[in-house]
Amino acid sequence: MADTVITGLGVFAPTGIGAEEHWTAVLDGKSGIGHITRFDASGYPVVLAGEVPGFDAREHVPGRLIPQTDTWTHLALAAAEAALADSGADPKSLPEYEMAVVTSSSSGGTAFGQGEMERLYQKGPSWVGAYQSIAWFYAATTGQISIQHGMRGPCGVICAEQAGGLDVVAQARRLLRTQSRLVVTGGTDSAMCPYGLVAQMANGLMSTSDDPARAYVPFDADARGYVPGEGGAILIAERAEGAEGRGYGAILGHASGFDQSERTGRPPVLAATIRRALDDAGLNPSGVDVVFADAAGTPELDRIEAEALAAVFGPRGVPVTAPKTLTGRLYGGGAPLDVATALLALRDGVIPHTAGTERLARGMEIDLVLGQPRQQPLSTALVVARGYGGFTAALVLGRGDRA
Amino acid sequence: MSTFSLDDLREIMRQSAGVEAGVDLDADITDIEFIELGYDSLALLELAIQVKRKYGVSIPDDDVVDMTTPRIAVEYINRQLVGAEV
Numbered sequence: 001m002a003d004t005v006i007t008g009l010g011v012f013a014p015t016g017i018g019a020e021e022h023w024t025a026v027l028d029g030k031s032g033i034g035h036i037t038r039f040d041a042s043g044y045p046v047v048l049a050g051e052v053p054g055f056d057a058r059e060h061v062p063g064r065l066i067p068q069t070d071t072w073t074h075l076a077l078a079a080a081e082a083a084l085a086d087s088g089a090d091p092k093s094l095p096e097y098e099m100a101v102v103t104s105s106s107s108g109g110t111a112f113g114q115g116e117m118e119r120l121y122q123k124g125p126s127w128v129g130a131y132q133s134i135a136w137f138y139a140a141t142t143g144q145i146s147i148q149h150g151m152r153g154p155c156g157v158i159c160a161e162q163a164g165g166l167d168v169v170a171q172a173r174r175l176l177r178t179q180s181r182l183v184v185t186g187g188t189d190s191a192m193c194p195y196g197l198v199a200q201m202a203n204g205l206m207s208t209s210d211d212p213a214r215a216y217v218p219f220d221a222d223a224r225g226y227v228p229g230e231g232g233a234i235l236i237a238e239r240a241e242g243a244e245g246r247g248y249g250a251i252l253g254h255a256s257g258f259d260q261s262e263r264t265g266r267p268p269v270l271a272a273t274i275r276r277a278l279d280d281a282g283l284n285p286s287g288v289d290v291v292f293a294d295a296a297g298t299p300e301l302d303r304i305e306a307e308a309l310a311a312v313f314g315p316r317g318v319p320v321t322a323p324k325t326l327t328g329r330l331y332g333g334g335a336p337l338d339v340a341t342a343l344l345a346l347r348d349g350v351i352p353h354t355a356g357t358e359r360l361a362r363g364m365e366i367d368l369v370l371g372q373p374r375q376q377p378l379s380t381a382l383v384v385a386r387g388y389g390g391f392t393a394a395l396v397l398g399r400g401d402r403a
Numbered sequence: 404m405s406t407f408s409l410d411d412l413r414e415i416m417r418q419s420a421g422v423e424a425g426v427d428l429d430a431d432i433t434d435i436e437f438i439e440l441g442y443d444s445l446a447l448l449e450l451a452i453q454v455k456r457k458y459g460v461s462i463p464d465d466d467v468v469d470m471t472t473p474r475i476a477v478e479y480i481n482r483q484l485v486g487a488e489v
Contacts, residue, residue: 062424064420064422126456134445
């Protein structure tokens, strides 16, 4: 039942600032991945990342909040402002307890935390600022958005790495079905500091290539891991009733699952999770027009995803794409950005291609859109996301009525 | 004898938590509550940290809570500075 819709998109991503700038870059296959500039990464195995180009917090965030919050929160505050403006909703006209905030976060405020830790070690405890108590914390972004916009309804944060970005949209739908009328959701992440990078590298899944065009090529025979990135998207979710003519798309179905330890011998839950999301949406597999893949970028994880998609939709049964090759994986911000991209694809009837990937690895029975965007009428999209350690989520979206 | 003036406090306020839009710290803020000036309890803890760093005056958390206006803060910090020299 399409009772909830996304009415506003606020994008701050390596592919650009603003949903339309991002969308143009995606269709042009213009990558935001390059050598890390935020700090000297030349001594680390991972040297590439997707950084948000030209982001200056002073242009987008109230001056008071800049020293109190981390870059990841700056990006989200800026994106929330843009998403609210885009939504056409008027928060001032809504009761404060009927507006909620639920964002995803994976890294927290690592750069802020690193700065304070350096002061602790180099100068002593009295040099650690009071804002360290809140700036690093995963819920900081949700809290600051809530305070900034006077939204006092149910607030929360979901930390499920990349999968959390879909789970928050489902939580937004849950809240809209009960006491809330508007939910600020989606998320961002930014861990562009040595501490942040090293913490990510521990998963052993990152690309050590220094070629921005070929470092992150999911499903390719040369897949060698993923490139990290920063930014994401903040989304405004509202009840369909009252949002006529403003919806980018409807939230049709969701499911999440969690992989068991490999030692149990149980198969990955991805295919079952997709099927449950389709059930929730009331759709058969044939009712899905396009899949935005998780696209982990390692041979093993790519194989698991391709097998799950082939199992649910049949071999090459549905067009699949992964525009995230242009941004890198954005953790808490990744899936919300995929949701934004999917909604723009539904709006315009065009499937963006997976830039970078050239030759599918053996056994990948998927119809991956390569080379250039594919024009075709679209009514529904499935977004898939997995997070390190077993987090799995799937979200089904339907085309909106936005004028 | 060292003393701590309202201007010293203003400087620390600016450095510690910044100034909220619409607030003029240069106006007569002596008896305006910190909360009205946009400084919440966390901003005051940050202020206390900077006072300790710059003037060597430790302000226990419980005393920070009681510091509701710039006048009370300036008087408190001066008492500590004087006490430290006796």
